[in-house]
Amino acid sequence: MDRTGHFGGSLLLFYGILSVVGGGGDTAQTLALSLVAGAIAAAMSVSPDVDTGLGGIFHRTWITHSLTTVFIATGATYILFDDIFHAGPLSGYVTLAVLSATLSHVLLDSLTRKGVxxxxxxxxxxxxxxxxxxxxxVLNIIxxxxxxxAAAYYYGLIRF
Structure with a gap:
């Protein structure tokens, strides 16, 4: 999967989860938090590929492309934002952004011929x-x- 597909996949997972569990954009605070966290999810979705500029030292190893890394990154984010920074509602949004970015990246790359x-x-x-x-x-654009x-649906710009 290339960057385009990873951006979309992370947004699909992030806004899909928000749409299902609630957390609707009914206040200025939730709208702002979800917009910022959605941008974080999209930007972080390519972080497992950052080593490709260094010759791909860890590319497609468990360090960058495993469920273990997804759980460690998500757990560490929650601990950092909730327990250390005491960031309130931001903690949940940022944790969901990291989960969406890392999990979507691993799952989308598992669709490719190399696997993970x-x-x-x-x-x-x-x-x-x-x-x-x-x-x-085609797959990346889809x-x-x-x-x-998913983002447009969450913000009420489109209805199905």
């Missing part, structure tokens, strides 16, 4: 559906469109 070490470091086998090439223009549609 989903259960690393306990099992290094590359897993996934392995249906698509990472640079599939996920971007779905993510933008």
């Amino acid at each position: 070490p989903l259960f690393g470091p306990f099992d290094e086998k590359m897993r996934g559906l392995k249906w698509f090439k990472s640079n599939s223009l 996920f971007l469109g779905a993510g933008l549609a």
